[in-house]
Amino acid sequence: MITLAVDCMGGDHGPRVTLAACRQFLDSHSDAQLLLVGRAESLQSFAHPRATVVGASEVVGMDDPVEVALRKKKDSSMRVAIQQVKDGIAQAAVSAGNTGALMAVSRYLLKTLEGIDRPAIATQMPNEKGGATTVLDLGANVDCTPEHLLQFAVMGTALVSALNESASGGEPSVGLLNIGEEAIKGNETIKRAGELLRAAGEAKALNFYGNVEGNDIYKGPVDIVVCDGFVGNVALKASEGVASMIVGGLKSEFKRNIFTKFAAIMAYPVLSALMKRMDHRRYNGAALLGLRGLVFKSHGSADAIAFEHALNRAYDAARNNLLDRVRARIATAAPLLVPAVAAPAAGTTGSPE
């Protein structure tokens, strides 16, 4: 039996969305049970033999500063859900609450795994090959060192292996996000990260493909794209911006007049097939990697279908022992990770080659 702790109060919509998703999830997973964490009065109407309400009197707001979530709201649904993982009662926690708070509380309660300096946020993006590219970090870390990027590669490999998402079927491939064609290819951090990843590849600790560029996230030559959290966050949001501009543009063009409205009716099945294929809800559920426990983050604006996907991902990760796999990967890569971390910091301002 897999047990997930669900922060039912988090996200833009709270129990209205999370409970609907929990119902769907329970119906399709007969070997799962849920701990519904939140205010009892909001959750007690939910009756299911495999669901238990766990009371938590506070809610971390979407705009609450990290300090409030960490130091003030000690009985928040977010925190209590993560506590279930720490106490070994649940195998994973899922929350649609604010990212900064979720990362901080998870890190505070669960601590990072040995060999990992900083946890990372990993998510999936659909790619042209019809599969998904896993990208990390998405904003948990800014100013990453080359060693951090190597750790991300190791954790990302464990994630994709656990969720069986390598497009090739073999060892998942890792690309280092870089810039092309320009005079100086990458900064000093990226150059050094490339060396570390190449060494890890040669030592068979991971399957390093080489450098990739921003568009490769969507082209899909690799299973995993590793990058600094600042860069990853900007890339993800820029992508969302373009997609929403195109979709918005399509809608407004189709609404222009009676003829275009008729065209819209004709084109509807085609457009909806495309939207389904690229539906971002199918990719909801980012993993917080590098912690001594599994935590998944849903988009704050997730609807019930999207939140259910986040639950599914947490369930798959728990079922496939993601945590053990990450630990095993780190152990394998330890000879590479440890000296690298112990060596004098190859900072971002290193001397030119």
Add this chain to the structure above:
Amino acid sequence: MITLAVDCMGGDHGPRVTLAACRQFLDSHSDAQLLLVGRAESLQSFAHPRATVVGASEVVGMDDPVEVALRKKKDSSMRVAIQQVKDGIAQAAVSAGNTGALMAVSRYLLKTLEGIDRPAIATQMPNEKGGATTVLDLGANVDCTPEHLLQFAVMGTALVSALNESASGGEPSVGLLNIGEEAIKGNETIKRAGELLRAAGEAKALNFYGNVEGNDIYKGPVDIVVCDGFVGNVALKASEGVASMIVGGLKSEFKRNIFTKFAAIMAYPVLSALMKRMDHRRYNGAALLGLRGLVFKSHGSADAIAFEHALNRAYDAARNNLLDRVRARIATAAPLLVPAVAAPAAGTTGSPE
């Protein structure tokens, strides 16, 4: 009379595309003349009273390393075109050659303006408001300091003012690209850059809006988005990747069967109106800013329509005295730029606040 020097050999297609674009450009600009730079035998068939062939025996290849362009191919069409600007014969140069080489040769021949440490590449992206957002830097610089970002803001303001592209009609607004909602908003460089930009805004040296996120490039709350070249390059390429995935997806869905092909015919006028609105060719022509001369970079894969847009942009910039405007802006901002640059470097590894 405005004179542009055109590297006719650069880009993926060379004279076939560049000459066709030059013809169109001359037909629509009666007060312009062109210096067609390249191999005489490739260009001599082009006859126009306002076009003159300037011989150059070599061509910088799209894959040539910067050193080759700089040190070996001293009679390249790219270099000779930029030399025309240096010698005061042309007001601006346009090339579709490789970015790294173009930046290096431009910088070597023209030198940077006083007060500017590093030139930047600025381009326009279409936004939801039906206008364009100017983004810089796009990859000329990695590891930017806060002072560099301030310089980019000053140069970007001059560019948008010169090309009269402020959506609001007033002083163009500047946003600093950052990440939101997460625990640590931005790295030390971005925090410090935010302080410098705020000070510049208070001193009326520019119109600083505040932080923006990746999706704001396409939402359009500001005229100018300032970022490190690594981040800008990744954001731009990720955006291209998403757009091409969506367009590719649309095409394949419409080709699926006889019904969807019929739907495509019905939807064609709508889709082509959308494509026209978002046509990236309309935004071709990136400015290399911060040099003592005007240089514009066309996409290497540009067709004649796209290349003509790059010529148009160079013409507009020359006609509107972009160079003088950049100089004047830098002079206004000098009190802010100079002490900042002279101060001990606020590097990317600064102490926490």
